[in-house]
Amino acid sequence: MNYWLVKSEPDKYGWSHFTAQGRAVWDGVRNYQARNNLVAMQVGDQVLFYHSVTNPGVVGLATVVREAYPDPTAPDDPRWRVVELEPVMPLTRPVSLAQIKAEPMLGNIALIKQSRLSVMPIRPDEFELIVKLGMSV
DNA sequence: GCCAACGTTGGC
DNA sequence: GCCAACGTTGGC
Numbered sequence: 719m720n721y722w723l724v725k726s727e728p729d730k731y732g733w734s735h736f737t738a739q740g741r742a743v744w745d746g747v748r749n750y751q752a753r754n755n756l757v758a759m760q761v762g763d764q765v766l767f768y769h770s771v772t773n774p775g776v777v778g779l780a781t782v783v784r785e786a787y788p789d790p791t792a793p794d795d796p797r798w799r800v801v802e803l804e805p806v807m808p809l810t811r812p813v814s815l816a817q818i819k820a821e822p823m824l825g826n827i828a829l830i831k832q833s834r835l836s837v838m839p840i841r842p843d844e845f846e847l848i849v850k851l852g853m854s855v
Numbered sequence: 856g857c858c859a860a861c862g863t864t865g866g867c
Numbered sequence: 868g869c870c871a872a873c874g875t876t877g878g879c
Contacts, residue, residue, distance in 0.1 A: 725876095770877060771877055771878075
């Protein structure tokens with residue numbers, strides 16, 4: 719199983735939209751590196767759901783329920799792909815970007831290294847730590 | 856709202 | 868293929 723982090727601006731598509739909807743087509747990705755990461759996702763992979771811009775931080779856990787297929791929002795451009803995600807559970811306490819930056823163990827996380835990438839792989843130990851921080855009282 | 860980082864576009 | 872201009876992302 720692999721681990722990932724996806725970003726979304728809560729004002730555009732936040733965790734609450736996601737859970738209300740119950741399933742999301744992760745469309746609109748227009749960056750090759752992010753697209754490559756989408757394509758590498760497999761059903762059952764675990765995904766950190768990250769709010770960017772407004773109160774940046776990881777707010778919930780999701781899972782991949784459908785693997786990559788052509789992005790219906792780019793019908794004339796075969797380059798782009800989507801996956802489908804479902805919410806698993808919210809973090810009891812969101813893990814802020816500041817917290818992530820403050821963790822020595824997370825010093826190499828792609829979130830910090832490549833701040834503009836919107837879909838990125840997460841190492842198992844990084845995933846575990848973020849979940850632990852997010853599920854603590 | 857500002858600005859740095861950085862990806863993309865297009866002229867040459 | 869290079870590089871300047873431009874647009875977007877995202878932190879603060």
